Amino acid sequence: MKPNIQPTAHELIMRDDDIIVTKTDSKGRITYCNRTFIEFSGYTENELLGRQHNIVRHPDMPRAVFKLLWDTIQTGEEFNGYVKNLHKDGGFYWVFANITPSQDASGQLLGFYSVRRKPRPAALEIIIPLYQEMLAVEKQAGTRQGVEAASDILQARIEQQHTDYGRFIFSI
Numbered sequence: 774m775k776p777n778i779q780p781t782a783h784e785l786i787m788r789d790d791d792i793i794v795t796k797t798d799s800k801g802r803i804t805y806c807n808r809t810f811i812e813f814s815g816y817t818e819n820e821l822l823g824r825q826h827n828i829v830r831h832p833d834m835p836r837a838v839f840k841l842l843w844d845t846i847q848t849g850e851e852f853n854g855y856v857k858n859l860h861k862d863g864g865f866y867w868v869f870a871n872i873t874p875s876q877d878a879s880g881q882l883l884g885f886y887s888v889r890r891k892p893r894p895a896a897l898e899i900i901i902p903l904y905q906e907m908l909a910v911e912k913q914a915g916t917r918q919g920v921e922a923a924s925d926i927l928q929a930r931i932e933q934q935h936t937d938y939g940r941f942i943f944s945i
């Protein structure tokens with residue numbers, strides 16, 4: 774069960790040299806985390822291992838972003854994106870995340886690996902209002918239609934720049 778945490782306005786900011794690392798099994802359960810993840814999440818290693826990664830999910834994150842994340846990594850591709858995460862005490866921290874699938878020599882999926890760095894402030898100026906717009910349509914419509922409508926908003930923004938998601942996310 775995901776703990777019921779009341780989000781606050783307290784922001785934790787990643788340091789320039791910080792790298793937050795986690796690994797999960799193929800179902801998204803945490804199998805490894807580094808000290809920096811322990812620090813930013815606010816949990817102990819014991820509380821984190823074996824838990825679903827949504828333990829740090831922030832309610833300000835649009836579902837459509839996680840759909841894109843999972844659609845991408847489940848087809849064997851790497852995902853890059855901005856994520857707002859929840860600290861155990863209700864605070865939040867932004868990351869720029871890279872998530873990759875891990876496979877054995879025969880191509881069998883072993884799990885996923887995620888490395889995160891401090892996001893560029895200029896990129897967050899674009900991402901924050903974009904996610905707010907996406908979240909608003911998700912809240913307005915039912916879950917399924919909301920995710921589609923939010924995905925359309927993201928897609929429209931990418932098409933405005935005549936590019937694709939992968940290039941867009943590195944261009945901001």
Ligand SMILES: Cc1cc2nc3c(=O)[nH]c(=O)nc-3n(C[C@H](O)[C@H](O)[C@H](O)COP(=O)(O)O)c2cc1C
Pocket residue numbers: 795796797801825826827828829830831834839842856857858872885886887
């Ligand atoms: C390796 C890996 C790392 C992830 N990292 C995060 C993360 O930092 N924050 C987050 O909210 N979700 C992360 N996710 C996605 C979660 O598994 C989950 O899809 C997301 O939190 C949405 O939760 P929900 O489906 O319960 O709404 C990660 C998934 C994987 C496979």
